[in-house]
Amino acid sequence: MKIYIITSVLSKYLSIALLLFTFTLGAQEKFIVVLDAGHGGKDHGAARTYPEIGYVAEKDVTLNVALAVGRMLEKHKDFKVIYTRKTDVYPTLTERTNLANRSKADLFLSIHVNANQKTSPYGTETYVQGPDQNRTNLEVAKAENDVIFLDAQDRQTFGSYDPSSPESLIALKIQQSRYLEGSLILGGFIEGNFANKDKRLSRGVKQMNLHVLRMNAMPSVLIEVGFVSNYDEAHYLASSKGQAEISESIYEAVISYKKAYDRKSGGGRIVESKPAVVEEQPLKNDFRILLMSSPSKYVPGDPALKGLNYILTIKEGNLYKYYYANTNMASVRDRNIKTARDAGFKNATSIGFTPDQKLASGYYTIEIYAGKDRLASSSPILKAVSDKAVRTKVGGVFYYTYGTAKTLEEAIAIMKDLEKKGLKNLVIQKVVK
Ligand SMILES: [Zn+2]
Incomplete structure (x- = not known):
C-alpha cells in the first residue's frame, strides 16, 4: 500500500526511476569476456610463407579475430570486453592471466593458430584445462607454452612447469574442475559452430594443461582456429572471409553460452556458482x-x-x-x-x-x-x-x-x-x- 501511494505520487517519475535502477543494475551485471589474442610483438607464433599470400603469422590472425569478436560483443550492452592486447605487442602470460583474474571476468578466450611439421593436418580444436595428457596434446602444450616461457617473469612465476618432464605432471594435478563444466560447454559451442556453420573439420574439444588456462579463475578456452601449416587452411586463415567466419562462430558461441547460463541461473549472472577465488587480489609482497x-x-x-x-x-x-x-x-x-x-x-x-x-x-x-x-x-x-x-x-x-x-x-x-x-x-x- 505504501508503495502504491508513493508510486502514485511519483508516478510521473516512476519510469525514469525504474530506468535508472535498471541501468545501474545493468552496469553491475555486465558479462565480462576477456579476449586474448595469442602471441604478439616479437613472438610471431606459428607462421608460414606462401607464394600467393606471402607471410602468414599467427599473431596477426589471432589479433584480427580477437578484435572482430570484441566488436560484435561490444554491440551488446550487457557485455563488457577486455582485450589482453589490441595491437601488435606481447603481454606476458602473467599479465594476461592477472588481467583476467583482476577483472573478475566470466569467460576467458585465448585465440591461437595451429601448426604441424606435416602439411596434411587441418581443422580446429578447442582446449579446456584438464588432466588429460596424450602425446598429441603434449606437443601442442609444448608449442604454446614454450613461447610463453620467453619471459623471465613467467619463468619465475610458473617455476613448477616443465611440460616435457613427467615429474611436472604430478605438480600439475591442478583442479580446474570447478570451471571445467563451463569451459566444456563453451568449447562445445565453438567447435559446433566451426563444424556446422562454417563446414570446417572440427578436431573436437580437448583437455590439456596450458598455463594460460590453468591460472584463470573462470571458464577458459584456448581455440586453435586452424593450421597455418596446411596450404588451404592458411589461405582461409589469412583471408578476410575466413577471419570473419571464425570470428562470428566464436562470437555466437559466447552468446549461446551466456544464454545457457542465464537460463540455468534464472536470468541472473552465475555469481553464486563462482567461488571466492575469483575475488583473489594480488598480494603486496x-x-x-x-x-x-x-x-x-x-x-x-x-x-x-x-x-x-x-x-x-x-x-x-x-x-x-x-x-x-x-x-x-x-x-x-x-x-x-x-x-x-x-x-x-x-x-x-x-x-x-x-x-x-x-x-x-x-x-x-x-x-x-x-x-x-x-x-x-x-x-x-x-x-x-x-x-x-x-x-x-x-x-x-x-x-x-x-x-x-x-x-x-x-x-x-x-x-x-x-x-x-x-x-x-x-x-x-x-x-x-
Ligand atoms: Zn599459439
Whole structure:
C-alpha cells in the first residue's frame, strides 16, 4: 500500500526511476569476456610463407579475430570486453592471466593458430584445462607454452612447469574442475559452430594443461582456429572471409553460452556458482619458496635440488639459500609450497619479499665464481665482467663477485645480463654491513 501511494505520487517519475535502477543494475551485471589474442610483438607464433599470400603469422590472425569478436560483443550492452592486447605487442602470460583474474571476468578466450611439421593436418580444436595428457596434446602444450616461457617473469612465476618432464605432471594435478563444466560447454559451442556453420573439420574439444588456462579463475578456452601449416587452411586463415567466419562462430558461441547460463541461473549472472577465488587480489609482497639453507653451492640439475627448476640462490653469510618460484598471488604461492614439499623439501616455507625494497644497510652483489682455483686473467668469466670482479679468499676458496645493487630486483637484472653473456651458476649475495 505504501508503495502504491508513493508510486502514485511519483508516478510521473516512476519510469525514469525504474530506468535508472535498471541501468545501474545493468552496469553491475555486465558479462565480462576477456579476449586474448595469442602471441604478439616479437613472438610471431606459428607462421608460414606462401607464394600467393606471402607471410602468414599467427599473431596477426589471432589479433584480427580477437578484435572482430570484441566488436560484435561490444554491440551488446550487457557485455563488457577486455582485450589482453589490441595491437601488435606481447603481454606476458602473467599479465594476461592477472588481467583476467583482476577483472573478475566470466569467460576467458585465448585465440591461437595451429601448426604441424606435416602439411596434411587441418581443422580446429578447442582446449579446456584438464588432466588429460596424450602425446598429441603434449606437443601442442609444448608449442604454446614454450613461447610463453620467453619471459623471465613467467619463468619465475610458473617455476613448477616443465611440460616435457613427467615429474611436472604430478605438480600439475591442478583442479580446474570447478570451471571445467563451463569451459566444456563453451568449447562445445565453438567447435559446433566451426563444424556446422562454417563446414570446417572440427578436431573436437580437448583437455590439456596450458598455463594460460590453468591460472584463470573462470571458464577458459584456448581455440586453435586452424593450421597455418596446411596450404588451404592458411589461405582461409589469412583471408578476410575466413577471419570473419571464425570470428562470428566464436562470437555466437559466447552468446549461446551466456544464454545457457542465464537460463540455468534464472536470468541472473552465475555469481553464486563462482567461488571466492575469483575475488583473489594480488598480494603486496612477492613470495618465494625457501627450499633449504646450506653451506654447499648447488648448481642447476644437482640432485640436491630434487628436479625443481628456476631456483634463485641468495647467499647470506656462509649460507646459500635456495628459493623456488615467485608470485604475488596467494593461490599460486600455496601451490608452489605444495610442489616443493611434494618434491621432497618437507620444510619448504614461503618467504615474503617487499618488491623493490632497498636494503637499509649493505648491498647485493653477484657471486660469479667460487672454487679452489684462482681464475686466470684470461678466464672467460673475468672477461665477461671486463675484469671488474672482486676477489676474496675464505677458507682456501676463492670467491669472485661482481656489481652492486640496492634492491633484489636490480641484482636479478644484473644477474640476467651476466647470464646473457654466458655466465652460469650465478648466485646473488646479500652483503650486510
Ligand atoms: Zn599459439
